Amino acid sequence: SYELTQPPSVSVSPGQTARITCSGDALPKQYAYWYQQKPGQAPVLVIYKDSERPSGIPERFSGSSSGTTVTLTISGVQAEDEADYYCQSADSSGTSVVFGGGTKLTVL
Amino acid sequence: EVQLVESGGGLVQPGGSLRLSCAASGFTFSSYEMNWVRQAPGKGLEWVSYISSSGSTIYYADSVKGRFTISRDNAKNSLYLQMNSLRAEDTAVYYCARGMAAGTDWYFDLWGRGTLVTVSS
Numbered sequence: 001s002y003e004l005t006q007p008p009s010v011s012v013s014p015g016q017t018a019r020i021t022c023s024g025d026a027l028p029k030q031y032a033y034w035y036q037q038k039p040g041q042a043p044v045l046v047i048y049k050d051s052e053r054p055s056g057i058p059e060r061f062s063g064s065s066s067g068t069t070v071t072l073t074i075s076g077v078q079a080e081d082e083a084d085y086y087c088q089s090a091d092s093s094g095t096s097v098v099f100g101g102g103t104k105l106t107v108l
Numbered sequence: 109e110v111q112l113v114e115s116g117g118g119l120v121q122p123g124g125s126l127r128l129s130c131a132a133s134g135f136t137f138s139s140y141e142m143n144w145v146r147q148a149p150g151k152g153l154e155w156v157s158y159i160s161s162s163g164s165t166i167y168y169a170d171s172v173k174g175r176f177t178i179s180r181d182n183a184k185n186s187l188y189l190q191m192n193s194l195r196a197e198d199t200a201v202y203y204c205a206r207g208m209a210a211g212t213d214w215y216f217d218l219w220g221r222g223t224l225v226t227v228s229s
Binding site for chain 1: 143152153154155158167169170203208210211212213214215216217219220221222
């Protein structure tokens with residue numbers, strides 16, 4: 001079955017840039033999406049179609065894609081950005097969705 | 109207010125059944141694809157099932173195929189998940205999520221707060 005691979009954790013100091021990667025063989029052909037989930041809350045979409053930002057999401061969140069890896073970048077990290085982040089894509093058949101295992105972002 | 113509200117979770121014994129509901133409001137429910145996504149305690153997100161806006165196209169994750177049935181009632185602005193032959197590994201918070209098509213795939217732009225299903229004897 002198709003898998004997306006994320007690092008389990010990333011740590012940064014406030015004001016620095018956090019980069020969270022997600023790797024998958026189908027990513028060159030399929031869009032990637034990113035969700036933020038804070039403890040006890042539902043996920044929130046922060047990036048869609050690799051690099052588009054939904055309305056209401058701060059400009060410090062951006063996404064990029066290169067080959068089999070997509071990256072969520074958070075510039076000028078704030079304490080409120082501490083959360084779990086999940087990438088998501090679809091398998092090549094377009095009949096199922098897969099999530100990465102999630103990355104816990106810690107703001108030191 | 110645009111929102112999704114799940115209900116129907118609870119404690120059920122292994123092998124039992126449960127029916128989850130999701131009430132949509134604030135948007136034209138019949139125009140959107142819908143999904144169920146679950147999250148086991150302390151674990152990551154797992155997509156469970158998809159249903160098209162008309163209900164004519166349905167997909168399931170392999171882990172629930174043959175046991176779970178997704179359905180919708182556009183007249184009632186409601187989404188459902190019938191869960192049969194439940195197993196301990198089905199224990200999770202179940203989220204209702206609105207789908208947005210993007211080419212051959214889709215993503216989730218609106219989520220409910222979830223309902224907890226616990227499968228245990």
